[in-house]
Amino acid sequence: MRSTEDLIAAVHRRVAQVAIGPSALRNQGAPGVVEAARRYFEEQVELRSFRRALATDIAYQSWLNKHTAALMQAFPRGARHWGAARKALNLFCRDVCCNTLLAGEVGLPSSPKAFNQSVRWLEVPLDKDVALGIREQDPSLPRWPGIRHVKPSESVAYQQAALAYAKRLGTARINLDLVLWRAAK
Numbered sequence: 001m002r003s004t005e006d007l008i009a010a011v012h013r014r015v016a017q018v019a020i021g022p023s024a025l026r027n028q029g030a031p032g033v034v035e036a037a038r039r040y041f042e043e044q045v046e047l048r049s050f051r052r053a054l055a056t057d058i059a060y061q062s063w064l065n066k067h068t069a070a071l072m073q074a075f076p077r078g079a080r081h082w083g084a085a086r087k088a089l090n091l092f093c094r095d096v097c098c099n100t101l102l103a104g105e106v107g108l109p110s111s112p113k114a115f116n117q118s119v120r121w122l123e124v125p126l127d128k129d130v131a132l133g134i135r136e137q138d139p140s141l142p143r144w145p146g147i148r149h150v151k152p153s154e155s156v157a158y159q160q161a162a163l164a165y166a167k168r169l170g171t172a173r174i175n176l177d178l179v180l181w182r183a184a185k
Contacts, residue, residue, distance in 0.1 A: 007101070008105050011099060012042065012096075012102065015096055015099055015102060016038050016039075018095070019041065019091050019094075020034050020037045020038055020091055020092070024127075025084050025087070025088060027148070028075070028147075029078040030076040030078035031076065032075075032076045036071075036075050036076060037074075037075075037085075037088040039074070044067075045067065050096065050106055051105075051107055054106065054107075054118065054119070054121065056121075057121050060121035060122070061121070064089065064123070067089055068089055071085040071089055072085040081148045082150070082152060083147040083150035083151075083155065084148060086123075086150075087126055090122070090123050090124065090125035090126070090174075093174075094125060097119050097122065116172040117172075120172055120173070122172065122174040123155075123174065124159070124162045124166075124173050124175075124177050124180075125177050126150065126155060126159075128144060129182050130162075130177060130180045131158055132144060134158055134161050134162050134165060134180070135158075137161065137164075138164070138165070141158060144158075
């Protein structure tokens, strides 16, 4: 590596490639979804803009919505589902925050308490396992329709319930993925 920028770019590329495993976006209606997501994260998501977005809830939601819409359009025809794009983006953001070099690049602290405060706007990546775990905590939530069919309003309801659950656990909402994903297995 010639410079720190080269190193950060290489780590960014690696995180873009590994954040979305083959099973994360299976059965979305067309082949090539995982590859499209990985390419989008590598080529279209700038760490500087992510860092700026972390400043406020409004800034982060705006950034997240913009990238969700763009990623959805980057997916192959037949696989352009809002829920899949949002899940993939949330997985990528989680992995950026959990990677020591990239977390430092976006200004995240290393102590767990300060880290949780800094990432409080991030959403938990929703999938069946996570959604069922959240619904177990809040049975008033609508039935989980599946990542392919989830609508933004349903996602908001699950994210709000996840936020309340995370607060009870004393953690950031993004960390619920670690608690709930495949929890029963």
